[in-house]
Amino acid sequence: MTDLDHFHQYRSNPEVTKYQGFDVMTKEACACFIQSQQDKIFGKAGQWIQYAIAFKETNQLIGDCAIKLDQSDIRLAEIGITISDFHQKNGYAKEVMSGLLNWLFETQHIYRVTEIVDAENIASINLLKSLNFRQEGHFVENIFFKGKWGSEFQFAILKREWNI
Amino acid sequence: MGQRISICHFKTGMEHMNTNQLLIQKFYTCFQNKDYKGMQDCYADNAVFNDSVFKNLNSSQVKAMWEMLIKSGKDLRVEFKDINATETNGTAHWDAYYTFSRTGNKVINRINATFTFENGKIVTHTDHFDFYSWAKQSLGLTGLLLGWTKFMKNKVQQTAMQNLNVFMKITK
Numbered sequence: 474m475t476d477l478d479h480f481h482q483y484r485s486n487p488e489v490t491k492y493q494g495f496d497v498m499t500k501e502a503c504a505c506f507i508q509s510q511q512d513k514i515f516g517k518a519g520q521w522i523q524y525a526i527a528f529k530e531t532n533q534l535i536g537d538c539a540i541k542l543d544q545s546d547i548r549l550a551e552i553g554i555t556i557s558d559f560h561q562k563n564g565y566a567k568e569v570m571s572g573l574l575n576w577l578f579e580t581q582h583i584y585r586v587t588e589i590v591d592a593e594n595i596a597s598i599n600l601l602k603s604l605n606f607r608q609e610g611h612f613v614e615n616i617f618f619k620g621k622w623g624s625e626f627q628f629a630i631l632k633r634e635w636n637i
Numbered sequence: 638m639g640q641r642i643s644i645c646h647f648k649t650g651m652e653h654m655n656t657n658q659l660l661i662q663k664f665y666t667c668f669q670n671k672d673y674k675g676m677q678d679c680y681a682d683n684a685v686f687n688d689s690v691f692k693n694l695n696s697s698q699v700k701a702m703w704e705m706l707i708k709s710g711k712d713l714r715v716e717f718k719d720i721n722a723t724e725t726n727g728t729a730h731w732d733a734y735y736t737f738s739r740t741g742n743k744v745i746n747r748i749n750a751t752f753t754f755e756n757g758k759i760v761t762h763t764d765h766f767d768f769y770s771w772a773k774q775s776l777g778l779t780g781l782l783l784g785w786t787k788f789m790k791n792k793v794q795q796t797a798m799q800n801l802n803v804f805m806k807i808t809k
């Protein structure tokens with residue numbers, strides 16, 4: 474199976490997209506999305522860039538993560554992560570997030586990283602807390618998506634907090 | 638990154654393609670997207686095209702042929718695979734699904750393409766397909782009865798070339 478096949482497999486699963494800011498995707502939409510990422514380079518203000526998450530040994534795609542640098546200050550980053558339903562609850566998300574934060578703080582000299590998470594997404598909330606993220610905001614029914622109003626939390630971590 | 642996982646760019650399957658494979662990929666992707674200008678851009682100025690219907694089309698003619706085919710083939714769908722290429726030669730397989738306008742018959746044409754390249758452009762392009770199989774589908778009973786004959790093949794070739802010449806005059 475190609476990256477596209479794996480990507481479509483989990484991005485078309487309503488259970489995977491339930492708490493995400495995107496809806497289920499057709500294979501054509503997945504192909505366009507992957508293609509759209511090919512020319513993007515990390516570092517551009519205000520632009521989401523998506524990376525593949527793959528097993529080191531086999532290169533098999535098991536998820537994807539996204540980073541956006543703030544439009545007005547590229548020392549501020551927002552991140553997001555999706556893991557395939559086949560590979561959830563194996564600690565991969567924590568491994569990815571740790572690696573991502575190390576890279577952003579140590580290599581890219583990002584000062585602060587935020588993540589917005591659905592208030593009902595307990596697994597992600599627990600993950601962020603376990604990584605020392607601080608809950609900063611609770612936006613009550615701030616987004617109408619997938620047919621209903623949803624609430625979100627904002628979590629954030631500073632470089633000095635990651636170094637603790 | 639951790640012990641088990643890496644973060645990397647998505648693999649599109651084109652990472653290991655050489656320049657001429659990418660050229661063929663571009664040609665058929667443009668075809669799928671009905672982007673005849675993108676297809677035309679793949680040909681060299683001295684390009685020559687051949688198939689069972691069109692013979693020895695020059696660069697202008699083959700470019701016009703794809704434009705005519707795309708503009709007239711409203712329900713045309715193209716699938717392609719098996720792209721191979723060296724520095725000088727290449728091959729690919731493509732299938733065309735469309736309605737033959739003159740009879741309204743649905744046609745699936747399975748085609749093996751061969752290419753030669755110079756300076757990153759196609760200089761010769763030959764599409765190989767079974768004319769009789771195509772004639773049976775597109776012309777119906779007439780094709781079934783006469784599709785194998787030299788007369789029918791010549792007739793189809795002449796009509797196609799006339800259509801191309803008219804199209805080129807109109808779009809000049």
